[in-house]
Amino acid sequence: MTTSPERIVIAGASLAGLAAAHGLRERGFAGRLTLIGDEPHLPYDRPPLSKQVLRGLYSADTTLPRHPDLEAEFRLGLPATRLDPEERFVELGDGSRLPYDRLLIATGTRARPWPKPEEAALDGLYTLRGRDDAQRLGQRLQAKPRRVVLVGGGFIGFEVASTCRDLDIPVTLLVRDATPLAAALGAHLGGLIGEVAREKGVDLRLASEIERMEAEGGRLTAVTLKDGERIETDCLVAAIGTLRNVEWLDGSGLAADAKGLRCDAFCRALRRDGSVVRGVFAAGDVARWPNPHDDDALVAVEHWGNARAQAETAAGNMLAGDASAMRRHDHLPDFWSQQFGLTIKLVGLTDGADAFAVRHGSLEERRLVAVFGKEGRTVAAASIDSARWLPAYKAAIRERAPFPPIEEALDQPRLRVQEP
Structure with missing residues (x-):
């Protein structure tokens, strides 16, 4: 029988990290509990950052509620820099080491930076992932830039574009692909959202990319597109995806790469040879796990609901003792977005x-x-x-129902099956 843990470390002071901490206490864990966070902030909610915070409706302080009896130690502003799974310790940015009996890796993602460092350093170029990002960009939007240029055809880009139009700020949205949001919603729904964005005043440019940026005194002044068109702007938001925070696991032997940290159906971290790493679990955006709703195809999901559900599953399994008592993570991914007056919801992948x-x-x-x-x-x-x-x-x-699963409902049109 596996010994009950006395020390649990959670690498990642995030939604997933906090949900796991609550789950551990709710399941009776009374030992030492430590959460590590590379940001100086206590765990906070991210979805409002691209919506209410940028609009000025909320402050950037979207701190998540904590149970008064959580009794957890927070090591904030100190990223995890190294893991030794044999000696069972995590090393932090200040050189200190935290020993553990169980470890949850929930280090999440960060915004993908603009690929040209000299342009990324310009005053006027922003990314949006964390609380500090939202505060800086929100202040800039409140100052009413003459035009915002957004780069990226995903949900963050469209949500920020929607916010800009709500604030009556001219906005150009550059999408590299021929259809916006196609990866998540397919061509038909993505095309529909693009139409709505244009009607709301967004200058939507499809199949468009930036060739170079112009600056004066270190401040962004304009961008030139690959087709030669020049657009004057003093505010550019790069919403070009995320990177998973796995670099600190180099040398640990764990199966971690740009696609995430590989874990099994019970949220246990795996080595490169596919074996289970004793006492180490994963949850949230950084985890790459077998999706039971798609024949166990590996997936990494950057959704609020999955981060919370996977963290709770991991918490239970960390205390389970052995595999026979563990529960499989079987969350069906879901997602929602609000933009241009529409509420978009998605279940499944x-x-x-x-x-x-x-x-x-x-x-x-x-x-x-x-x-x-x-x-x-x-x-x-x-x-x-x-x-x-x-x-x-x-x-x-x-239930793995045939497509389409529901027929003869009163409000259904005649069935027209199309390619997505």
């Missing part, structure tokens, strides 16, 4: 989908539920301002 159908409402109404299929099976569903049917589709995805 659209990766590899080969069929698409609007099953309630219509693209023309901009109020709908659409379903994604893969090899004859329902794998995801998305809603725009019409989430009433999503629970039914969520159940169908879990």
